[in-house]
Amino acid sequence: MNTLKTYRRVLTIAGSDSGGGAGIQADLKTFAANGCYGMSVITALTAQNTQGVSGIHPVPPEFVAQQLDAVLADIGVDAVKIGMLFSPELIEAIARKLREYRVAQVVLDPVMVAASGDKLLRDDAVAALKEHLIPLAALITPNLPEAAVLLDREIATREAMASAATALADLGCQNVLVKGGHLVDGDSADCLYLGVSRPIQWLASPRIATRNNHGTGCTLSSAIAARLAQGDPMETAVRRAKDYITGAIQAGAEYAIGHGHGPVHHFWRVWA
Numbered sequence: 001m002n003t004l005k006t007y008r009r010v011l012t013i014a015g016s017d018s019g020g021g022a023g024i025q026a027d028l029k030t031f032a033a034n035g036c037y038g039m040s041v042i043t044a045l046t047a048q049n050t051q052g053v054s055g056i057h058p059v060p061p062e063f064v065a066q067q068l069d070a071v072l073a074d075i076g077v078d079a080v081k082i083g084m085l086f087s088p089e090l091i092e093a094i095a096r097k098l099r100e101y102r103v104a105q106v107v108l109d110p111v112m113v114a115a116s117g118d119k120l121l122r123d124d125a126v127a128a129l130k131e132h133l134i135p136l137a138a139l140i141t142p143n144l145p146e147a148a149v150l151l152d153r154e155i156a157t158r159e160a161m162a163s164a165a166t167a168l169a170d171l172g173c174q175n176v177l178v179k180g181g182h183l184v185d186g187d188s189a190d191c192l193y194l195g196v197s198r199p200i201q202w203l204a205s206p207r208i209a210t211r212n213n214h215g216t217g218c219t220l221s222s223a224i225a226a227r228l229a230q231g232d233p234m235e236t237a238v239r240r241a242k243d244y245i246t247g248a249i250q251a252g253a254e255y256a257i258g259h260g261h262g263p264v265h266h267f268w269r270v271w272a
Helices: 023-033 061-074 088-100 123-136 144-151 158-169 216-229 234-252
Strands: 009-017 037-049 052-058 079-082 106-108 176-178 188-193 201-205
Touching: 009 023, 009 061, 009 216, 023 037, 023 216, 037 061, 061 088, 079 216, 088 123, 106 123, 106 216, 123 144, 144 158, 158 176, 158 188, 188 234, 201 234, 216 234
Parallel strands: 009 037, 009 079, 079 106
Antiparallel strands: 037 052, 176 188, 188 201
């Protein structure tokens, strides 16, 4: 009798991007490109394209919880990526379900603002994020503006990034990746904190001249979740995901789509 194979299962809890470059659309492409079976729980519908967000329709928290029950009670997960959350009520509902189903491998991308500058998280949701979800995360992946909001302080240098990573870990998460793409000078260096017993790791990559940077944060965090689902240790998962997003940005820079910030090329390893 043949033994059936099993998928590596990754769930995205995030908003829908009608333009396909970010949100659950980017997440599901990333899961597939990294050899995983992707599932989705939609937290908000956005009217969005390469030029910006023209509308947001939040999904009621009780229906988000229903989606989580449907996936977790039947299929289960090996890792979860969390993106756009929008409201404190939604954050609390998701945290309850993650605790109920004892989900361990959670990658939290604290999405607050789109690449276009449009706000994706209500101001009153930041406290809920810090209280309810960050302590459940195996890894959080804020960029510099997001880390600054979470810590209520300016972060503009490598030294400030390292200090911020430690301070963010004090909020209760296990590991922290502070993304340095917003640094003004030098390469795009990310700061990886893996606990007090490990030295800070710096993951540098060359800056790529392109407007096609929509969904880079979603894609990186989803790639990390996919690698964790494949069984990689945290540092290996982050480094492999960093290589993947760098290649996706480089390949996406060769394409023209829309009139604003286009997407990265999620399947750059499959077709050019």
